[in-house]
Amino acid sequence: MFFPRAARLAALLGALTIPATSALAQDVTLTSRDGAVELSGTLLGFDGEFYRLDTMFGELTVDGSGVTCDGPGCPSLTGFVARIGFSGAASMADVLLPALIEGFALRNGYDTDRTQGESADFTYALSTPDPKTPVATFSFRVTNSDEGFADLLADEADIVMSTREIRPTERTLAHDAGMGDMTQANRSRVLALDAMVPVVSPENPVRAISVPALAQVFAGQIANWQDLGGPDAPIVLHLPEAQSGFAQAVTDRLLVPADLPLAADIRRHPDSRTLSRAVSLDPFAIGLASFADVGAARALMLTGACGYGIAATRRSVKTEDYPLTAPLFLYIPARRLPQVARQFLAYTTSAAAQLVIRRAGFVDLAAERIPVGDQGTRLANAIRSAGPEVSLRELQKMVQVLAPLSRLTTTFRFEAGSARPDAQSRSNILQLAHALEAGTYDAHRLVFAGFSDGEGAAEPNRAISLGRAQAVRDAVVAMAEASGLQQVELEVAGFGEALPMACDDSEWGRQVNRRVEIWID
Template sequence: MTLKRAAAFAALFLFTLTGFAQAQDVTLTSPDGQVELSGTLLGFDGEFYRLETVYGELTVDGSGVNCEGPACPNLQDFVAELSISGSATMGSVLMPALIEGFALRHGFRTERTSIGPTRFTYSLFNESSGKLAAEFQFRVTNTDEGFADLLANEADIVMALREIRPGERQRAREAGMGDMTQANRSRVLSLDAVVPIVSASNPVRSISPRQLAEVFAGRITNWVDLGGPDAPIDLHMLGADTGLGQAVEDQVLKPVNLSLSDTVLHHARGADLAQTVSKHPFAIGIASYAETGNAQVLTLKGTCGFSLQAARRTIKTEDYPLTAPMFLYIPARRLPKVGRDFLGYTRGPSAQILIRRAGFVDQAPEEVSIADQGNRFANAITTAGPEISLEELQRMTRTLTGMARLTTSFRFEAGSIRLDAQSRSNVQQLARALEIGKYDARRILFVGFSDGDGAAKANRDIALRRAEAVQRAVIAAAETANLDRLSLGVDAFGEALPMACDDSEWGRQANRRVEVWVR
C-alpha cells in the first residue's frame, strides 16, 4: 500500500476515540482488498474500531472493512465494555442505582460481580435472549485517581466531586480527548454540598463560614469560642486527595487564605467520618450532605442575622453557598451505544427520581411559589439599606407576584463573568426544556441580583447584564426550540433581595445570581 493511498484512506476515518479493549495487532481491509491498515486494536464499540497506527490514533467504521487478527471481535455476539473510574461516593451508591434503573427500563437483567475492594462489574444481559450485552467496569477510589485513569486511557468515564484541574485539562487536550470543560465533555450528574457536622449531643447548632475555616485551619481550637463547652475541638474530614477534601480546600479555606491544620484526622469513607463524629461530642467534621448519617448538620450563619441551612432545595438553587456538583467527565471518544443510551438516561425524569432516592440532590426543576418565599421578602425589607428605596421593593414585589421561582438558578465563578459548573449544566437543562416545549405559552423572566458591595444603581446594572447574558446563553443552547411559543424577558433588582450577609466572600457569592421566574 503506497503512502499516498494510505493517507487518502486515513482521511476517511473519524479522529475520535472509542471503547476499551485488550490491545492487540489487527489488520483492517477494505472489501475490494485494495486498501488495508494495520495497528494495535484499542477498542471496538460494536460499530467502530479504534486503532493505534503509524498515522496516529484512528477510528474506523466497521461496516466498511473486514478485520483479521486474534483480537478481532465477534460481531454477532459483541459485548459492549465501559470503564468507569473515580469517586467512591458516586461509585458506591449513586451510579449502581442508575445502572439498575437503566437496565430495568431497557430490558436488561443485571448481575454484579465484586473483583476486589475497589473494583466491581455490572453485567447486563438481554432479558429476551439471555445473552450478555454489556459490562460496566467500575474502579471506585477518588477523583484524583479517576482523572489519572482517564489520562492513562484506562477509563471511559470519570466520576468526580470537583471540576477538572487546569493541568489535567491541558493533559487531556494534548492526549486528544478534547476540552473536558465543554458541555459535551462534562455534565453535572447530581448535586451535593459540603456541610459541617457535629454530634447530636453537642449544643452548638450554627457556625459562620469564617469560623468554620478558622476551626479547620487550627485558629479556633476550643468549643467555648463557638458558644459551646470548654473543650478542645477534634477535626475530621475525608482525605485531601478526595474530591470532597479538595472541595473543602477550595470553598472553605482558600477564600480566606487559610491552610488546613495538620491535626485533622482524615477518613477514607464518608460513612466512617459521619459515624465517628456522631459518637464524639467534641468532634466536628466536614462531610458530604448525602453522607451525614446520625450526625447533626450545623447551620451556616452570618453576622447580619441571615442563616443558611443545607437542604435539598437550597442546594439545588445554590442558595446554600458550599454546593459540590457531582460530575461525569467523558473524553472525546465514541462510546458504545449502550453507554450513550445510559448517559442519555441519566438526564431523564426517571433518573432524577433515583438520584433523590439514593440520598443525593437531583436536578429536576421545581417551581417555588412566591407564597413560600415570605422569609426572603421579609429579609429584603429588614436589611434594605438607604440605597434601596421602598419604590424599588414595591416594583420587585409587583413584578414577581403571581410568578414562581424555578430552582434552576445561575451563579458565576468568583471574580469572573463565567458561569460556574452547575450553572453551565443548568443552561443545557433549561435549553432542553425549551426545546421539548415544557414552557410553551408561559412567561420566563431571568432576574438578576447582586451583592451590596458598591453603589445600588451600578449593582443593578451589573445584575441586568448578567441576566441578559444568561438569557443569550440559554437561547443559543436551545437550537431547536420555537421561541415564538413562549415569552422571554429580563429584569434586575440588584442588591434588593439578598440571600446572605455581604461581610464575607461566601455571602457575596450567594447574593450574585440570576434567578428564573415563570408564570
C-alpha cells in the first residue's frame, strides 16, 4: 500500500534522523521462548522468517523461530503471504518486469493473477494450484525513477525500478536511513541493458552524428540540419518527459560531460515509443529513444572526426562499446526480503530470464563469445591508428595473444575521471564472479585485457591499462568467495592504446577506449 505524496515526502525528509515507518505499522512485543528477553517496538515488516522492528535501540531484525509475538500487529505464521512492493520507472514496469514475473511463476509452478489498480499501478498475486494457496503479491507503483527512490526512502517500496543511477543525495538519504550503500553491487543490480539512440525520420538524409554534435543539438547550439549535412531546415527536438529516468539519463550521460545545458524548446512525450512514432513522421525531427522502441524511425550511427563509427546493436550495447548504453537498475535496500522475493531476484540473473529479457526487446546480460573473425572493424581501426606511439610490432604482439581467443561480451569500463568501475561494470564483476563460482569457465583460460585512451605517451598508457586489468581481476576474485578458482586460469595483459573503439578527440571517446575486456580460449 502506498501513501499520498505529501506523506511520502514528509517521510523522506525525516529519513535523515529516524527510520521511516508504514501507516499500517503497529506496536508489538517479541519475547524469547524462555521468557528471559523481551523486545518492544513498531513492526516494520515480516518476511515469513524474520521480524523487522523499529525499537529504542534502532531498527533490528529478529529471527521469528526464537520468539513469540504479542500485539495486534503480529502477522500470521501459518498463512503468511509475502508482499513485495516495486516502484519506479514505467518503461521497466510496462513489459519487462511482468514478463519476468510470469517466467518466474511458470518455472516454479505458481499461478498468476494480475489485478489492475489506479492509473498504471497493478498487482501480481502468485499462488500454488490445487489447492489454491496464496504465496506472494508483487505490487507495482508505476511512475518514474524519482518517485521510486522517494517511495523507498519513505519505506513504501522494497525495490526501486530505475532507468538512471541513484543521485548522490538519494544515496546519502538511503545510507542514513540504514539501507546501506546503494551503489554497491549487491544493492544496485543491473537487470537489463537499454541505450539512448538518436532517431530521425526515414526521409531525413542524415545518416550519422558525432556524440559532441549530438550534445550540441540537444543544447540548442546546433539548430539547423544544414550544419549536419542535411537540408536547410530547423531541427525539432524530441525527448521523453523531463521526470522520466530516461530523460534524466540523457542529461547525465550526454550533456553533463559536455558541460552543456539542455535546450528549452523540446517536445516531450509520455514514453519512448510515442516519441519514435512522432519523429518518424517529421523529416526535420530528431529524438533520443530507447533501443527497444526505435520502431519506424531510423537510428543514426554515432561517429567521430577520426572516422570511427558505431551503431546501436544488441552486441555493441551489451559490450558497452556503444557509448550511450543505459542500464536498467533494480535498487534493493540492505534488509532481508521474503524468501520468494530473493528467489525472484536470483531468477532474474538466470539463463532462462535472459531469454525473457531479450524477447521483451531489451539487451540481456548473458555473456557471449565474439570470435576474432567477427572483429574486422576493430582490427582495421587498430591498423589505421598505428604510428610512432603504437608500432606494427606492438600490434603483432597484441594479435599474437588475442588471435587464438574469443572476446566475451562482458566488458569493464570506468567512471569519468576515476579508476572506479562504472555501474554496469560493477554488476559485471558480480556476474563474472558468480559464473566462476558455478564452474562455468572451468578448464578455460581467461585473459583480462586492459586498454587505454591515446592521451599521453604509449609506455605509461600500457602500464595504466595493465594496472586496470589487474584491478578488475582482483575485484572478481575477491567477489568469488567459493573455492574452485584453481580450475580456471586467470591472466592479465595490457595493450594501452593499441585497439581504439572511438576517437580520442572527446571525453566520451576517451572513456569508451578506457576498458578491460575478457578473452577466453
